[in-house]
Amino acid sequence: MHRLTHYRLCPRSRSLRLAAGELGLALDAVEQEPWAIGPQFLxxxxxxxxxxxxxxxxxxxCGIYAAAEYICCDLETSGDSHTPPLNLFATDPEDRAEVRRLTDWFHNKLDREVTRELLFEKLYARMKKEGAQGPNPEILRVARTNLKYHLSYISYLSDQRAWLGGDQLSFADLAAAGHISTLDYLGEVSWQDYPIAKAWYQRLKSRPAFRALLEDRVPGMPAIASYPDLDF
Amino acid sequence: MHRLTHYRLCPRSRSLRLAAGELGLALDAVEQEPWAIGPQFLxxxxxxxxxxxxxxxxxxxCGIYAAAEYICCDLETSGDSHTPPLNLFATDPEDRAEVRRLTDWFHNKLDREVTRELLFEKLYARMKKEGAQGPNPEILRVARTNLKYHLSYISYLSDQRAWLGGDQLSFADLAAAGHISTLDYLGEVSWQDYPIAKAWYQRLKSRPAFRALLEDRVPGMPAIASYPDLDF
Structure with a gap:
């Protein structure tokens, strides 16, 4: 079986778990705490x-770029068959370019502007014992302001298309969902302000591949009550 | 002709110009100053x-991920033929994963830890008139310390392999060269400390695709004297 090293709230790891689930790829998962990376992992x-x-x-x-492209585009030749075949990076080159543009958006831009900052301030710094004084309120404020812009963008895309990357479910949706599900766990998403984004997330959350993510919990950092609910 | 919007010292744009050069793809290039991005570009x-x-x-x-994959992997079917065909993302899936791991390394990790910071402090902030007091010495110090680590990593890779990503020239080399050439322009690379990385860069610098980059100059921010020299 393939072996995944991940952390339960790591957004990039989550998107890979979702892709593996959609592709019917079983993974043997082990955890690595992001705040305790040492020589063995390096x-x-x-x-x-x-x-x-x-x-x-x-x-x-190593890393979401190489891993996602490999399991979605290169591994299919190895005998893992699906009916119908699910191509999370689209078959048409122009559609694929759009999936990649949005994957980059979520895994790099949203990550840098929102998720990385909130995860560090609210969780990782505390775990590293670097945050005895608690999260930096200015960093939280900026990240939360940025998140509004990203939720509006998800709403805009969902309003134009069946899925974020186009007519079909794609890795762009899973990349976005990796981040949004972690932000939702932390109680950072005000769903009532983004009904279209909410409908998109609701559809994703109902998929079988999502179930394992909804069972994740971090000791000492409970999820908001509605985190696992399909009707939230 | 295809139309490229870039900035002359933008490392990601440079890697795309290099890839287009290697693939024999003519581009009609227009510049966008990164510190003056407005509604039209957005x-x-x-x-x-x-x-x-x-x-x-x-x-x-949009963006280096979608653009590089498209011109290297998807555009070849459209009639641009090469003898022998140059595949900058490798043909074997395992080799391709390594090219992507390193592309991500240079365009995201090196960018975040070094190039983005130095470009902003030394050039973009001044152009935006935000840096009247000059670069922040602490940011420069951290970025320069990080650069040593990245130059050691390039040396390590070059010592193991013909090119950074494997036996063949790949987009990983061009991604690295996009950043290193900009850092070299700014006089940030102490080549005498990294003879193996220097030999790698010398081979790249001698390629015809590199010529246009060596002619780039920024008004008011001259390149170091050895920037265009093949024997530096």
Missing amino acids: AVNPAGELPVLEISNGPIL | AVNPAGELPVLEISNGPIL
Whole structure:
């Protein structure tokens, strides 16, 4: 079985778990706390970043870019068949470019402007014992302001299309969902202000691949009550 | 002809110009100053990021991820033939994963830890008239310390392999070169400390695709004297 090294609230890891679920790919998952990355992990991925996916009798894929493209675009030839085949990076090159543009948007822009900051301030810093004085209110304020802009963008895209990247479910949806589900866990998403984005998230949340994520909990940092609810 | 919107010292734009050069793809280039991005540019790429590549009779590719994958992997079917065909993302899936891991390393990790900071402090802030008091010495110090680590990593990779991503020239080399060439322009690379990385850069610098980059100059911010020299 393929072996995933992830952290339960890591948005990039979450998007890979969702993709594996959609593709019917079973993963043997082990956790690595992002605030406690040491020499053993760095020997595998010197970038010090999650996720890492070790393909059974195959390569070790470091980081979401290499791992997502590999399991979605390259692994299909290896005998994992689906009916109908699910291509999370689209088949048409122009559609694929749009999926990649949005994947980059969520995994880099949204990550940098919102998720990374909120995860660090609210969780990782505390776990590292660096945040004895609590989160920095100015960083929280900026990240929350940025999040409004991103939720509006998700609403805009969902209003134009069946899914964020186009007519079909794509890795762009899963990348977005990796971040939004973590932000929802932390109680950062004011769903009542974004009904269209909410409808998009509701559809994703109802998919079987999402179930495992909705069961994740962090000791000492409970999820908001509506986190696992399909009707939220 | 395809139309590239770039900035001359933008590392991601540079890697795309190099890839286009290697692939024999002619581009009609227009500049967008990164410190002066306005509504007109945002209407095309709401992420506000360079490069943007408008494919003739084709899609508009926003950002380096979508643009590089498209011209290297998807555009080849459209009649641009090469002998032998140059595949900058490798043909074997495992090799391709390694090219993508390193592309992500240079365009995201090196960018975040070094190039973005130095470009902003030394050039963009001044152009925006935000840096009247000059660069922040603490930010410069941290970015320069980080750069040492990245140059060591380039040395390590070059010592193991013919090119950074493997046996063949790949987009990983061009991504790295996009950043290193900008840092070299700014006089930030102490080549005498990194002879193996220097030999790698020398080989790249000698390629015809590199010539246009070596002619770039920013008014009011001269390149170091050895910037265009193949023997530096």
